Amino acid sequence: MKRVYLDNAATTPTASEVVEAMEPYFNENFGNPSSIYSFGREAKNTVEDAREKVAQLIGADDAAEIVFTSGGTEADNLAIKGVAMKNKEQGNHIITSAVEHHAVLHTCEYLEEYHDFEVTYLPVDENGLVNPIDVAEAITDDTILISIMLANNEVGSIQPIAEIGQIAQKNDIYFHTDAVQAVGSIPVDVNELNADLLALSGHKFNGPKGIGALYIRKGTQLTSFMHGGAQERGRRASTENVPAIVGLGKAAEIALEELDEKREKMIKLRDKLINGIKAEIDEVILNGHPTKRLPNNVNFSIRYIEGESLLLNLDLEDIAASSGSACTSGSLDPSHVLLAMGLSHEVAHGSLRLSLGKYNTEEDVDYVLEKLPAIVDKLRAMSPIYNQK
């Protein structure tokens, strides 16, 4: 039987066109881009070509504003640590939100612990959105960086980033946005968003794993934390991962071409899933903003059941999904995002995320809508809190 993969927010399959584009760069064209002879020059040209494609995908004015990294996590680390270290004489205050990815949250916590930074973690409303007024009010004379994600990885809520970027700009504060979940899913333009820094990751939009990029607006002052050679204009030492960079470039090119078509398809499938689950299962809560959400994100809390049990049962039906339950997060607490949105522990334990990708079909959605209600019934029949309602 065919397996149904609905965890595209975790990772996506690498597109075959992307794999094909990468292949020659493992052996045929293996040169080091820093070498002066033809092997090196060819590799260098290829890297620059990919940089141009990534720049186009996010509306960067100049490809030199793109730095390749090992992924979204490194891009977030470079943005936040890089700006913090370089500008600490100007101030030691950073503003972020409670619902950021751990790549941002744990980086901020590191700066608090080891470098005497102060970090404001802004709350969110019940839909997971940051209020731009809260951002403006949190600014102090010491604020050097604001970092708010473009779209949330768990609940898909899309933040008012252009507005927040404008506030940062007016106050002459650097603005970083973690756009890992958004790029390739919705139109992203660094100028419209007023972003000085923007992180993206290849494997979230059918590129390879282990490659991402940080957009760094010209003039932004930051230090590198990878020291060594002069690669990436001195902003990220280490021999370029040429095959992966080629793959990211190809994925960016395809993502731009297919953006409108893909978005339309995702919204159709997403809404079918949302409406189907609401119609088939009682006492479910849609997590995240009802309309300001990623085209491919569905996140429900299914009352009275626990997420891991739900995922195991879905897996037995060959459906791959994700949950914010503690049991699936590796910690004792359920998702920090759901808790920040005001959900109780019990309701957060019962969350289910279904994230669509470009290879999903209407049959996939129909199959989930056929299997899920029976699984929920089975688990509720076993639940000691179901009868107590």
Add this chain to the structure above:
Amino acid sequence: MYSDKVMDHFQNPRNVGEIEAADGIGEVGNPTCGDIMKIYIKVNENEEIKDIKFKTFGCGAAVATSSITTEIVKGKSIEEARELTNKRVAEALDGLPPEKMHCSNLAADALQKAIDNYLGIEENNVCDDCEDMPG
């Protein structure tokens, strides 16, 4: 991650349900933990567990430990059932992943509470760890 035995009990849980007019009921865990187990026992005149049922809100390990606990003690005397510990339950399932040993392996505690309840012994809290949890 889970043994075949855990998956078997998870997929085909034994003795799910409630017993009306149970002789003893034991409950452990809380929604904050993410695990709640409730065990019902019916005891006959020979002090044997004639019937046992459970209801569980929790992960795969929580369901499997509940299920195998009911299977182990069904038909046993109260005295024998008193011997059952969480550790023995985990062993009977061919082991549990380390991170599950603490939070989801409470079924024997629920059983002991049900026996306490039957014997009229005052409840003592067996889920201290859970209630001390942050958040």
